[in-house]
Amino acid sequence: MAEPADDAEDGEDKIAKKARLEQLEPMEIVQIYTDSYHRSMDMLNIRHPSIEPRASGHIIEQIKMTQDIIDNGFAYEVNGSVYFDVVKYNSSNNYGKLSGRVLDELLENTRDLAGQEEKRNGVDFALWKKAEPEHIMKWPSPWSLGFPGWHLECSTMSAKYLGDYFDIHGGGMDLLFPHHECEIAQSQAANGKDPVKYWIHNNMITIDGQKMSKSLGNFITLEELFAGSHKLLSQAFEPGTVRFFILQAHYRGTLDFSNTALEAAEKGLNKLLNGIILAKKIATADNSTSNIAKLREECIKAISDDFNTPVLISHLFEAVRITNSVNAGEESISKDDLKSLNSIFEDFAVDILGLSKNQNQQGDNLMDPLMDLILDIRQESRANKDFATSDKIRDVLSKLNITTKDEDGGTSWSYEG
RNA sequence: GGUCGGUUGGCCGAGCGGUUAGGCACUGGUCUGCAAAACCAGCUACAGCGGUUCAAAUCCGCUACCGACCUCCA
Incomplete structure (x- = not known):
């Protein structure tokens, strides 16, 4: 049973700046963004997590984990801040095993940067930071009035709600190093275990082949996509279209958004959904001209192969082709096979991929x-x-x-x- | 600069040594009062240069572009 937990990162900096600007409490800003995020996720037909813990609500757990790591000899305190000793950790463990980094190379590469002087090595990372006076969000701890390091929240909250060894940890590829690497180090240092069985990293998004960034002016939000209110878009795109578009590419590859690609996705999705509806009412015959059982196997194979959704979708289009051909009288399908065909659509298109027709035309009295x-x-x-x-x-x-x-x-x- | 990944037809996008991926667009045909939809057929590519192999988009090397990370930012 999957128990999804979404880690709401409500740390300092951007939130604090925004809070000063809007003259609101930091947690009010967090709420505004959380609400907006939930609206978009709902529209995309993404199911709610069982729990969305917040880092600021788990300070005690983070202090405890920091203490555990200190007690185990993998962290040191300097001027009220606590740092993870990566070099020492690496002598008994493998720092870099997730991202393929080699510590010696990292050490050679480390540049001299401001604020590094407290650390023994540039690769060390903060578990607890002493707060400057202007810092808004800060808590008392055995070391100082301060705040927890970035990597710590994920380790403590996932351990609390999912256990200290859980199945799947997702996230963007940009978090692979150092963030996820550090999570592993923290868990190993605190309790001698890897925290995660499978890591799933999705790739980044580009717009017309360029990376999406505010400075390039090609940053598109989900709200703008749904409303069509962006200069690169010729129209609004349904959340379902956006979902289908994303699923047409593999999660590990970069995903290139463009107006023409979205238009193509919209048409393709329409064809697929019309096929699904049509399959519920086509006529059956004594025998079938297509091998529906094999088609189902192909679908299972595709989704089992590292969630190969583009290949799965190509099989679903084959199912649509069969449906339309039967409807046109050019092929035939048996009663059992039609049942099986409909269950392919139901299981893979609706349940697994979360694609379905908007309910705005059925059973309207007027x-x-x-x-x-x-x-x-x-x-x-x-x-x-x-x-x-x-x-x-x-x-x-x-x-x-x-x-x-x-x-x-x-x-x-x-x-x- | 270092590490890693990418470059596929008009567009998007699979592919992991030998077989048509799929979608969109386009062209021709069937159907239709004309359309639309649908079906059938066509267009059929792997950045460049070398190498390995009976066979390479797929393996190896070099070159050129593109990107991610290496910035206590969550």
Whole structure:
């Protein structure tokens, strides 16, 4: 059973600056960002974590872990600050095993930087820092009035809520070193264990091939993406489209956002979702022209192969192709296979990838009878060869984002709100 | 400068030594009153230069670009 925990980093600096600027309490700023983050996650159909602990609520645990590391001889205190002794740690452990760094090379490379003079070596990192007078968020500790080091919060909170050895730790590739490397060192130094079984690092995002950065002016927020309010975007993109777009690339590769790529994703997703809906109502035959069981195996293989979502999606499009071909009378499917086909869509597209049609057109008391009436009138004019009227109806509906399709049994419609 | 990773067709994006990835766009065909959708077919690439191999987008080397990290920033 997965027990997701999302670590809300509510540390100093940016938050403190913002708080001074807005004349609010630091924790009010944290709340504003947390709320906005939750809204975006909800829209993207991302499930809520079981717990979202905050670093500032776990000062006691962080002080204890610091003390444990000192007691075990892997940290030292200087002027009220406590530093992790990386060189000593490395003599009995392997600092760099996650990121592939070699300590000797790191030591050679370390530059002389301000604020380093307290440390024995440049590679050492702070477990506890004594606060300067202007520092807003600070707490008493055995060493000083201060605040915990950055790497410590993850170690203490994950250990508290997930146990001191848990299955999966995620995060961006930019955190691999030094942050995650230090988490391992802290856990080893405190209790002699690796904290994590599997590390999953996702790659970074680029915009039109360039890295996303505020200075380049190509920084796009999720809110802007959903609203279409950015100069690089020609339109708003549904959260579902953004989700699908992200899943079409592997998480370990860089993801390149662009307007054209998002437009392509929107069309592709539409095709997929229409296929899923259609598969629920196509006719069955005595036998099948496609191997549905094999298709399911391919899907399992793809997602089992380091979450290869792009390959999984390519198999789902094969399922859509089969659905459409059956619908067009060019292929056939048995009753059992259709059931299996629908469960492929349900299991992989809906449950695993979290893709589903927006519920803005089903069972509308006003829309449905109105559309029945309009399409009925159009059908009559077509029967009378009054194509001027029938085309006018179709054109106006099209402008309202209602697409009509003339099929054998009548005209169907769909609304892309 | 150091370490690591990337460079795939018009665009996005899989691929881990031999087989059509997939999506979008485009072209032709079927269907349609005309469309749309759908189906069928076509376009079919691996940064450059060498090397290994019966066989390389895939392995090795060099070059050129791009990026991440190495900045007590969470």
